[in-house]
Amino acid sequence: MNPLSRLLGFRMASPVASGLYWSAIWLAIGAIIISILLMGSSISEAELLPWVFGVHGFSSLAGGFVSARRSGRRGWYFGAANGLFYTLLILIISFLAADAAWTVTVPILLAVTCFAGAFGGMLGVNTGSRGK
Template identity: 30%
Template structure:
């Protein structure tokens, strides 16, 4: 087939494609969830500021899980490894955005967030590759 790029012959390109698609989708989901959380904070008016950090980590975990799940659905193989890599790529995107937004050094919380996002991406990938699709 002329004019079409195929990655079927190159497993590395297939893996990169699946990981990038999953990570970008996880980043979009994260942006939507963060927007909804900000809207909730603004509409609540009076809230404890101690809730913000755990909520951000929870949203990061959810986004990494979704990224790993989608990565496994796209690749249909190696869900654990590809999911972990998509969680790592999503963390790197978060880290770069955080470093650009503030001039503060990387903290211990960032290391914890990296570990948690890699693990949740791996779990999402594991569940995504093992989930049976419905036959129509």
């Protein structure tokens, strides 16, 4: 058992749920880094779109990695599913919190997160302990 399971007394049964959990952790870290970058440099908010896509892509890659590692099979499938659910959660939260509109960046975000999650899943399935 990992330390989190021992501390909190539960274990996530779904590989995608655990991948989304780790995606959220990396998203929080990325948001802090972007905030520090925005505060400490002359970059304006209008120039942050590539950085935001990078953070979302890396978060999805990390979540896909964890998801596929936990499943032990079909890495690209679990990684892409993690990217899809990650994007849906981000869209729901952004719509409810800030009334964000559906723009051309939504399909781009979906493509970035699904491909990054699938790539992370391909990497993660090969590092798992199952089948060894």
